[in-house]
Amino acid sequence: MFDMKNSVFIFLILIVALSLLGATDANCAPEKYAVLFNGGYQTSSNYAAYLNDTRQMYDVLLNIYEFPEENIFIFQSDGQDPADDCRFIDSGNNPYYVNSPWDLDGDSDNDIEAGAATSTNLFAKFDDLSNTMDSDDIFYFWATDHGQDTADDPPDYKSGLCGWGSTSFSDADFASSVAGFNVDTEMYVFGQCYSGGFIDNLTGENRMVVTAADHDESSWSYYYTPTQEYAWGSYINDDTDGSTFLNKWAKGLSGPADADEDGNISIDEAFTYAEANDICGPIYDRGDPPNPPIEYLEHPQYDDYSDIGGLVSMNGWIGGSVPEPLSLFPGLILAAYLVFGVRILPKR
Numbered sequence: 001m002f003d004m005k006n007s008v009f010i011f012l013i014l015i016v017a018l019s020l021l022g023a024t025d026a027n028c029a030p031e032k033y034a035v036l037f038n039g040g041y042q043t044s045s046n047y048a049a050y051l052n053d054t055r056q057m058y059d060v061l062l063n064i065y066e067f068p069e070e071n072i073f074i075f076q077s078d079g080q081d082p083a084d085d086c087r088f089i090d091s092g093n094n095p096y097y098v099n100s101p102w103d104l105d106g107d108s109d110n111d112i113e114a115g116a117a118t119s120t121n122l123f124a125k126f127d128d129l130s131n132t133m134d135s136d137d138i139f140y141f142w143a144t145d146h147g148q149d150t151a152d153d154p155p156d157y158k159s160g161l162c163g164w165g166s167t168s169f170s171d172a173d174f175a176s177s178v179a180g181f182n183v184d185t186e187m188y189v190f191g192q193c194y195s196g197g198f199i200d201n202l203t204g205e206n207r208m209v210v211t212a213a214d215h216d217e218s219s220w221s222y223y224y225t226p227t228q229e230y231a232w233g234s235y236i237n238d239d240t241d242g243s244t245f246l247n248k249w250a251k252g253l254s255g256p257a258d259a260d261e262d263g264n265i266s267i268d269e270a271f272t273y274a275e276a277n278d279i280c281g282p283i284y285d286r287g288d289p290p291n292p293p294i295e296y297l298e299h300p301q302y303d304d305y306s307d308i309g310g311l312v313s314m315n316g317w318i319g320g321s322v323p324e325p326l327s328l329f330p331g332l333i334l335a336a337y338l339v340f341g342v343r344i345l346p347k348r
């Protein structure tokens, strides 16, 4: 027999339970925030590789790790200035200049909204975020760019990161600008020359710092003639212009870096993959004769002060939702060399 009283009671219990579930979810889920910085320095040296790096990293954050679009802040060269700012190369190896796209994923919604890539804009965003983020959140910073070696005397390892308009800022100023963060875990990834010099300034509790090069050396990117643009949704930048370390960092995070195949890509695994597959790195098998030539050498660095890199992924502490591993197509790398004739250039 239908019991109206019981039905209403059960219905109410269900409503309360569902609303509690919803409330629990909203309060406990760590939020993920990311800042991507593509300084460019100036039009003549703002290589298409940096644009490709940025689009690849954004693609991985947005679509593999599902960072909320509104929590990803991208500083790209001249921001929303319609002037040409990015260096492309034609089939005759001659440079020409284009206006960097503001809509990186082609959904007609601009993704470059954070302003020009200057220290003023960047540090102002860090100020905003220090008030927004809380103690269970994840913060991810990533930079592709030129860098400067301002003074190479230990223990300071003074390095700079270049911004738009022929500007730069120091490792110490960068570290000061993020000192107020009170979050669960922080990850910093730098692709520029002399990027290893940022480690001594940033190292700290629950922070992981990854750099493409040591404090006293160049990092490398490569280009094709003509310029090959990143294909949105591929997560792979092997056969397009790109930075040799960052390219593999983002690719590894999209799936291939999961060495133990547990469905999680720890930051340890991501670094191990990127270092091993960096064609200018110390481990990569360049063949005989070496290709690329051995003088194009960088030593990626990884600082993990609290020794948590094996326990944390881009989703936070391992145990959350995980990306599906993608299959690898190593043949593409060789094909690109044969067809286009890859060229390597220093990022400085």
Ligand SMILES: [Ca+2]
Pocket (backbone or CB within 6 Å): 078, 079, 080, 081, 082, 083, 084, 085, 099, 100
């Ligand atoms: Ca522009």
Ligand SMILES: [Ca+2]
Pocket (backbone or CB within 6 Å): 103, 104, 105, 106, 107, 108, 109, 110, 111
């Ligand atoms: Ca968009």
Ligand SMILES: [Ca+2]
Pocket (backbone or CB within 6 Å): 156, 157, 158, 159, 171, 172, 197, 198, 199, 200, 201
């Ligand atoms: Ca330093």
Ligand SMILES: [Ca+2]
Pocket (backbone or CB within 6 Å): 257, 258, 259, 260, 261, 262, 263, 264, 265, 266, 269
């Ligand atoms: Ca794993």
